[in-house]
Every structure is written in structure tokens, then in C-alpha cells.
Amino acid sequence: MVDTSRGLLEGVRVLDLAGECALFAGRMLAELGADVVRVEPPEGDAVRARGPFFDGPDGLVSLYHLHFNAGKRALTLDLATSEGAVLCRRLIDAADVVLLTSTPAALEADGLDYRTLSGSNPGLVHVNVTPFGDGPMGEYRANDLVITAMGGLMGLNGLPEDPPNVPGAEQGYHMASLVAASTALIAIAGRERDPERRGREVTVSAQEAAAMSTVQTANANYYAWHGDAPRRLGMASTGSRSLFQCADQKWISFTIPVGTGPLWGHFTDWLAELGIAHECHGEEWFDPRYRTPRLDTVNAAIRTLCARLPREAVFHEGQRRRLLVMPVNDTADLFEDAQLRDRGFFRELEHPALGRSLTVPGAPYRFTAGQAGITRPAPEAGEHTAEVLEEWLGQESTGETS
Numbered sequence: 001m002v003d004t005s006r007g008l009l010e011g012v013r014v015l016d017l018a019g020e021c022a023l024f025a026g027r028m029l030a031e032l033g034a035d036v037v038r039v040e041p042p043e044g045d046a047v048r049a050r051g052p053f054f055d056g057p058d059g060l061v062s063l064y065h066l067h068f069n070a071g072k073r074a075l076t077l078d079l080a081t082s083e084g085a086v087l088c089r090r091l092i093d094a095a096d097v098v099l100l101t102s103t104p105a106a107l108e109a110d111g112l113d114y115r116t117l118s119g120s121n122p123g124l125v126h127v128n129v130t131p132f133g134d135g136p137m138g139e140y141r142a143n144d145l146v147i148t149a150m151g152g153l154m155g156l157n158g159l160p161e162d163p164p165n166v167p168g169a170e171q172g173y174h175m176a177s178l179v180a181a182s183t184a185l186i187a188i189a190g191r192e193r194d195p196e197r198r199g200r201e202v203t204v205s206a207q208e209a210a211a212m213s214t215v216q217t218a219n220a221n222y223y224a225w226h227g228d229a230p231r232r233l234g235m236a237s238t239g240s241r242s243l244f245q246c247a248d249q250k251w252i253s254f255t256i257p258v259g260t261g262p263l264w265g266h267f268t269d270w271l272a273e274l275g276i277a278h279e280c281h282g283e284e285w286f287d288p289r290y291r292t293p294r295l296d297t298v299n300a301a302i303r304t305l306c307a308r309l310p311r312e313a314v315f316h317e318g319q320r321r322r323l324l325v326m327p328v329n330d331t332a333d334l335f336e337d338a339q340l341r342d343r344g345f346f347r348e349l350e351h352p353a354l355g356r357s358l359t360v361p362g363a364p365y366r367f368t369a370g371q372a373g374i375t376r377p378a379p380e381a382g383e384h385t386a387e388v389l390e391e392w393l394g395q396e397s398t399g400e401t402s
Contacts, residue, residue: 007033008370012096012188013392015039016072017088017112019101020047021144021206022129023068024177026099029184030071031363031373034097037388038072039088041079044381045069056354066378070349070360074379075388085111087393092117094392097125097184103139104130114201124199125187129180133205142206147172151210159234175213176206241299243328250311251328254302254318261286266321267301276304335359351377 010033016026017039030036038045047068053060075091078084089111092098100112107113107128114126131142148154148167158165180202187200235243242255257263264286271278278301284290291298306314311327318325327333334340345364348357354377363372389395 006370007031007372007375008367009034009188011035013037013094014097014099014184015091015095016099017101018099018129020068021131021147021173022099022101022127022177022180022204023047024174025127025129025180025184027068027071027374028177028181028363029097032185033371036072037091037384037392038069038074038379039079039091040074040076040381042076042382044076048381054354058353061354066351066358067360069378071374071376072379073376073384073388074382075385076382077385079110087389089117089120090393091388092124093121095121095124096188097127099180099184100126100128101130102128103141104134105139118199118201122199123191123197125184125191125202126199127180127184127187127202127204129176129204129206131206133203133208144170144172147176147206147210151207152214153210156214156230156232158232160232161234162232164232171213172206172210175209176204179209179212180204241295241302244303244306246306246311246314247308248310250333252306252311252314253324253326253328254306254314255324256298256302257324261288263322264291267323270317270321271301271305274305274308276301276308278304347373349374349377353377353380 009029012029012034014026014029014034014036016023016036018026026036026038045065048062048065050062050064052063054063054066055061077088079088092112098112098117100107102110102112104113108116111117114124114128117126118124130138131147132138132140142150145166148157148171149164151172153167153171154164156164157167183202183204187202191197191199235241242253243251244254246252256267268278268280268285271280279297280301309317315325315327329337335346340346343366345362346359347362349360350357358377360374362374365372
């Protein structure tokens, strides 16, 4: 019988040496039950100094740290010393996966490249996330702003009349982490099927991760087949405006399906019931070929309808009439969303050091057997140094590690 209380990656050891662009990868592996150990310098991770902050009982605490390091254990190690470097190598030898974010030259200089590490741990899955992978720009540095710009996402974000806009919430970093976590899982699965249980080297280009999303969003075939580069559409979707503001100032996506003529009548009936004057009268308006060049007239009617009602009313009535109507949620809306609440997406996580519980997002998936999600809060600096050294290496902690 399967133990449903265990995570699917329980027993898998992950040493997290990654910078900000792959922090989320470690959290995702922790959600699956892996033992993810975050290595920090003696003074603590620089992420802990990044805002916004929560006013805790012992001072300000980084909300960035609380989110991205949730589910991990923390170990302090001075990698600048020979003792710290040797101890790090021993931890890597005891790990299944190591997460890194160093350029190829830096990895070789520090003795953390795959060829060196696999010599003593042939089953190691070595995942390195950098802005550009290898190649002519392999040694270049970049932040999320540069990644989203060079990956094409920025060029699709914003209004057509404005310059390209930065996508919110560090999308470049998140996509790089998604690729890092998924390829780590693939490498683990490949090792399990390999009679020699050999590990793999995984090199992740953050630019390519962002570009992968860009060409999917923009549909690369438009350019590859027609030479037509997709552009910023702003409020529009599939060539027509789809975002409108409701009476309560909240936004909604409202589209009348093109390929189903009878649904046009559902829309005009709604306009009539609300007493909204419009110019979309006549049988010819049921033909999408007639409506398409007259979308400004259609959008004016939709805009008037949405401005008449609060968003919840537009959403539920539009759905009842089988129109493509869905709310554009902000973060506050997500926390109150009935669908997410029913799925148990958000969960309360006790944080003893803060003296309170935190509401955290869970894993966006479920398994028929085996739990998934964060089960421990983000750690204090060095909180688990002693227990990790004992469990992974069978030794007691010394002052040299912290």
C-alpha cells in the first residue's frame, strides 16, 4: 500500500547553491518531498536582505526569502575557506542533485563543474542555470530584466503605441527555474532507468527558457511560415480588444466567440434586457465576416455593458449565456478565489520564529498517492547546519562551518 503522507521525492537530496534566477527550482523540488538544503555564507544569504519585508518579533524579515526558500533546510558554510570548500564537495558527493548558477569558467575555477564532481559522484544530477548557457555569451551576466528583453517577452508586453514593458514578477527567473526543476526530474528518472545509475549534466539557458515561452505565446509559425512577427496587442487578444473595465473598476476579459453564430444573439439579447442602445442591429451581424471589420462598434457595446455592472455579475451572467467572459484577477482576487480555495491551493504554514502562521501558495497539481506542497517554513540562517552534517555526512558541526 502506498504511503500517501510521503512526498514523491522523499529520500532525494538536493544541495541548493543557486542564485536568485534558480531559487524557485529548489522550492519546487521541496514541494515534491525532496530534502533541499540551502547553502548560505556565515553572514546569511543576500536574499534575506531583499524586500519587501515583514516586521517580525526580532526585526525585519524578507518576504522574498520567506517565499522562495520555503520548504528548504539551511546550512551555513564559508566557501572562501579551504575547509568550507572541502566540506561543500563532501556534501555534493552525498547529494542526488546540485543546483548552481555559475558561468562555465567560474564552475571550473571552483572545481564545481560536472566533469570534476561526477568523478567522485557518478550518479549526480548537475543542474546549472545561467543567463545564456554556453556558447559565445556563456560568460555574460544578466538579471531578469535582460533575460526577458533578450528572450522576447518584453517585446510582446504592453500597449502597441508604447515601448516594450517589463513583465511583472521576474518571469525570466521563474521560467528558468521551471525548466531547471523539470529537467532535474527528467535526469533523476533517466538515472533510475540506467543500469549504471549515471547522473546527467543539465545546462539551462534562462534566455532560451524565456524565448520558449515567447515563441509559444506569439506562435512561432506566424514568423516561420509568413514572416509576420507578432506584436504587442495591449487590450486586444486574437486581433480584437478583449479587456474591459466593469462598474466596480475591476477588469474582465470579454470575447464573443467567432465561430458560433447563435451566441451573437445571446449577446444582443443581453444588451436589450439592460436597455443598452447599440448599432449592432440586423441579421448581417450574426456573420463574423461582417462583424470583423466593424469590431470598434462591437467593442463599444461591450464596453457599455461592462461599465453598467460589477465584474462578478458580468462574469456569471456571461458564463450563463455561454460567452467567453472571465475575470482578470489580481493577487487579492486570487486569495479569495473560490476555485483555488476549493482545490486547497493556499495553505496555512506555521512559522515558529515569527510567532504566527503564513498563508502560502501550494503546488498547482495533485497526485492520487503522495503529498505535494510546502510542509516547512523558510529556515533561519544556519538553522539546520548540525542536523544536515550529521544526516548527510555522519559528522558533528564545528565552528568552521558557520
